[in-house]
Amino acid sequence: MAGGKETPRQKMIGMMYLVLTALLALNVSKSILDAFINIESNIQTVNNTEVQRGDEKKSDVGAKQTNGEGNPNKIAVEIFKVMEEIDAETAKKIVLIDKIKLMIFQKCGEDLSPAAEKPICLKDRAQWTLDFANVTKPGLTKNSEPIRPIKMNLNHVAKKDAYDEQMFIMGINESILDVNNKAPGFAVWPAMFEYRKILCDLIVKASVAIDDDGNKYAFKDPNIKKFKDIKDLGVQMEKALDASSVNQDDRGIISNIYRSLTKNEIQPDPHSEGEFRHWVGGTFDHAPSVAAIAALSSLQSEILTARANAMAYLSSKVGGGNYAFNKVIPLAIAAPSVSGGASDTLKVMMAAYDSEKQPEVKIDAGKGTLVDTRDGQAFIAYTAPSGGEMELTGEIGIKDKFGSIKWAKYTTTVKVVEKGGSIALPEVSVFYTDWPNKVTYSASGVVSTSVTCSGCYKSQKNKTWRDADGISYKGDWLYVNRGKRSVSISLQGKDKNGNNITFGKYKYPVKKFPKPEIKTNTLSKSRGGFIDAGLGEAFNFKGIKYRVIGGEILGKGFKGDRIKPASLTRSRPGQKVGVVIFTKRSDTGKEEIIEGVIEIK
Structure with missing residues (x-):
């Protein structure tokens, strides 16, 4: 890829290697697109389930609007009215997002006709007429189930990997921070916040309608668009509820719905240190068309889940006995x-x-x-x-x-188990060199426990950490000598009388720490792009990042993690080119050289 003059044989070998890696990259690219198609299919299934869940709760309330004597049930009548309003608002948002999906397909030049040989949009309800040629407001003109998203088969999409078109529709074709708020796709952003407020207001409206004491409840929307983490979001929500005059019974569901529909508007850009991006930019930037559709379906899923949760809660207010259960x-x-062998x-x-x-x-x-x-x-x-x-x-x-x-x-009996112990590796099933192997351990019947490692050169005791899923652990960090094939961990403890107890010795294999790989699959010839590097999907290590500090592509060197268009002048769209990058590992500072293949768009 770089260096002195190559012989004809070396050039031939290099070309063969380039073709092979390009074919491998092509397979990876297809598998990624297939994954997005499967995700979209699964989201559609979930959305149908959530529609049905909400419909069942609404139907239950509808059936209770009159009692056995045919007289109206005031609570059920008022609750059903609010449910009707919720469905009207839900339908507006679902139809809006469906329109954006169709506009993306139109921009990509897809055949949206239901009569197409491989139709993308599929009829799944009694009344279903698709106006697919309308460029400003495509959608269903006859729709017997407006809260159910249009069923789509992304396997029939021709340009699955197109991204320029959807970026234009979403308003991020020029900037992922200063998004074009007049772009048709950007309308989904304010719509989500509007739905969040309306849904909370309608829950409060239901409580006002059925309150026999004439209480006038109200929810003051804090308009949260920025929070540090989930805990901070919860704190802001509690302050908002304290500042509002809502029914105490409604606090939980309002908080749940509001938080589920809240996102950080401006986020740090992981590709450019010190830079930021809009949520829309971060979600849809350079995403293939099928990924963009899946992301929009995910928003519909959030809406339908919130709707179903609201319906379930409102349904619980209409019960048949003195207690309401949901x-x-x-x-x-x-x-x-x-006892062993006994019957029970x-x-x-x-x-x-x-x-x-x-x-x-x-x-x-x-x-x-x-x-x-x-x-x-x-x-x-x-x-x-x-x-x-x-x-x-x-x-x-x-x-x-x-x-x-x-x-x-209430009463229950707990039997105290006999003394015993175990060791667990919550992140991996083997030990690695060049990595703090995190070990948790426990033993019953003792007041303290500890472990020793044969084959380790260093240990850090009583450390606390969280894994990639946010689960907290406490234990030891063990560092393994290079060249070791296995280590032995001994677990011991002391009982309340100070007696030492050994529970056992456990042997684990040792492997070298995995090498990073290039995560970027494509680059735009006209705009260039950023290069990402990291560990493969099979490795779930928290706190490991690889910073790209430079590299070489098409015989031209570059600095930092961005390849400029000038480095891609010798390429052509659709070409698979080899790239070498230099990375620095965040926790150790170790520099590594990575080779890979990127497709030029």
Whole structure:
């Protein structure tokens, strides 16, 4: 790829290598597009499920608008009116997003005719007439189910990898930060925030309509478009609810719906340090057309899930008895312990509860501490004795529709297990060199535990960390000597009397830390682009990033992580070209050279 003058044989070998890698890259590209098609198909299935879930709750309320004597049920009537308003607003947003999808296909030159040999849009309802030629407002002119998104088969899309067209529709063809808010696709951004506010307002409206005391509730929209993390979003939401005059029973569902429909408007650009991008820019920038469609379907999914959650909550306000329930779960109750070979009876039942109303708990002395109540359940922490059994007792109460609390005693027995221990590697099943191997361990029947490593040159004790899914862990970080094929980990502990107990020795294989790879698949010849590098999808290591500091493409060197158009003058669209990049690993500073192939667009 670079260096001195090559012999004809070297040139031939290089060309063969380039063709081979190009073919491999072509397969990867196709698999990625197929993945987006599968994602879209799965989202469509989820959307249909959410539509049905909301429809069932609405139908339940509709059937209760009159009682057995034919007299109107005021609560059901008022709730059903609000449900009708929710569906009207939901339909507007679903139709809008469908219109944007169709406009992207129009821009790509796709055949949207239902009569096409391979139709993209499929009829899936009684009344279905598609105006596919309308360039300003394509969509269904006859639609018996306006809240159900148009069913599409992305396998029939001809230009699956087109991205310039959808970027134009979404308004990010010139900037991913200063988005063109007049572009037709950008309309989805304010529409999501509008739907968020309307849905919360309608839940409040329902409470006002059925309040016998004449309370006038109101929700003050905080218009949240910026938050540090999920916790910060929750804090902002709680402040907004405190500043509003909403029914206390409505706080949970309003917070849930609002947070589920909230996104950070401006985000850091991971490709350019110190730069930022709009959410629309970050989501749709250089995304293939099928990926853009899947992203829009995902927004429809968020809308339909919020709608179904609102319907379920409103339905819970219309019950037949003194208690309203909106969740049913299976329960299996067995004896706390059974002797080997003995026969026993398992009791199985369905339990119903209201996830929006929290129970009250009175815990007997010494029988635990209440740590949380959420989703209609109470959570009690307790410390088990060193052996034997522990009986946990107390009372739990729930309010009926009239505000009266019904109390019931609860009791359960916990059997303390015998001494034993285990070791787990939460991130990987092997040890790696050049990496802090994170080890968690536990043992029962002892007051302290520790591990030792044979084959490690360093260990850091009592570390805390989170994995890629945000789950917290505590344990040791172990560093393995290079050249080792395996290590042995010993688990030991001390009981309350100070006696040392060894639980066992566990052997693990050792591998070299995986090499990074080039993540960028395509570059625009006219605009160039940024180069990303990182570990493969099979490796789930948190805190590892690779910064591109330079490289070479088509015999021209470049600095940083951006390849300028000037470096691509010798290429042609559709050509697969080899690229070499130099990276620096974030945690160790180690520099590595990576080779790969990129398609020129």
